[in-house]
Amino acid sequence: MSFSSDIKDELCRLHNEKPCCAFHELAGILRTGLIIREIGKKNHLLFITEHASVSRTVYSRVKEMVPDGVEISGEKTTRFKRHMVYRLDFTGITERDDGIRLLDSVGMNVNLPQQKVEYTKLDIKNKCCIRAYLRGGFLAVGSVSNPDKSYHIELSFINGLIADEFMSYMEFFELKPRIIQRKNYDIVYMKEGQDIVDFLNVINAHNALLEMENIRILKDMRNQVNRIVNCETANLEKTVNASLKQVSYIKYIDERIGIENLPEGLKEIARLRMENPEASLSELGKMLKPELGKSGVNHRMRKLQQIATDLMEKGK
Structure with a gap:
């Protein structure tokens, strides 16, 4: 029917x-x-x-x-x-x-x-x-x-x-x-x-109305769940891609001058990133002692990237 x-x-x-x-x-x-x-x-x-x-x-x-x-x-x-x-x-x-x-x-x-x-x-x-x-x-x-x-x-x-x-x-x-x-x-x-x-x-047609409303609610819920999943997937993909780039910068620095020769704060975050490539910036910040916010971790990562970029330019 x-x-x-x-x-x-x-x-x-x-x-x-x-x-x-x-x-x-x-x-x-x-x-x-x-x-x-x-x-x-x-x-x-x-x-x-x-x-x-x-x-x-x-x-x-x-x-x-x-x-x-x-x-x-x-x-x-x-x-x-x-x-x-x-x-x-x-x-x-x-x-x-x-x-x-x-x-x-x-x-x-x-x-x-x-x-x-x-x-x-x-x-x-x-x-x-x-x-x-x-x-x-x-x-x-x-x-x-x-x-x-x-x-x-x-x-x-x-x-x-x-x-x-x-x-x-x-x-x-x-x-x-x-x-x-x-x-x-x-x-x-x-x-x-x-x-x-x-x-x-x-x-x-009140019975049909109620049936359609139930279907609309279920469809809206499915669409909302899909939007959330898609958003989380996109964020996860973004986090993974950023992490891979950061790991590559840190490996290059380690090969050229060694992580041990970095300032204490940069050395600490570099080690954490190498040990936790899947972690977000916020999660890395919570591993530090004392803890550091997402913006603070991001600031250190940008410094590491700049160091790696400078070394690459000198190596040409």
Whole structure:
């Protein structure tokens, strides 16, 4: 099961206590999901989905209003993985008065011979009904990527008016959707994790919201640990490289004039560095008696480097 499927299963289990919300959820489904396709030289009004729970929800809701207007069928497909695709044929409701009234109530005028659907603006006043309408649209044409991999939600619309309408209702909840064109579709999408969480909250997908938040927390923790490890690795590499250079300077001094001939402070730090090549400057400072801070040790190392550099220049 995909993350999108889990969300849609959760949404289909919701019970709309208010009739107005149930109506607007169905309106969102029909306005976004109904398409006209030619089958056997005849135009059909169809709703197609890969989700069994969505097909059952749409079928049962419409049957309550138009008892004999919808036919449902399923067929197996090998796209991606072998699974079922469910097709609800709404052609019958265009030939019935109660079916035409249903389409008219959701702002749709269907002309099958001309393969044309006209939409009128659906003005939704109540906040709860806007939530239901967005929920219906997501059930019909929405998808969310697995948050373990990436943050991405999109809704694919075949009509620009409906896409703009959905964007305005999403912006009503201070979401920040964007839109692109892909083939013959208007794709409304969001790629920020927080926006997706907020959208799930708007459509009442609270279980999915909690799951995504848990994933986001784990990902943030992993990223933070990786940053710390990378930082420590970089610091360790820097320390090792600096130590190797210091050891090489000290060995050169020992070969040319001997460490024993250095001033006491330089002689002491040179011996410690040779004996502890892996130690940081701070750690070397703590080995001295009395202890010396990192800056003090670094000062002595720079003096040793300068001595080695002077000897190299004299040896040319």
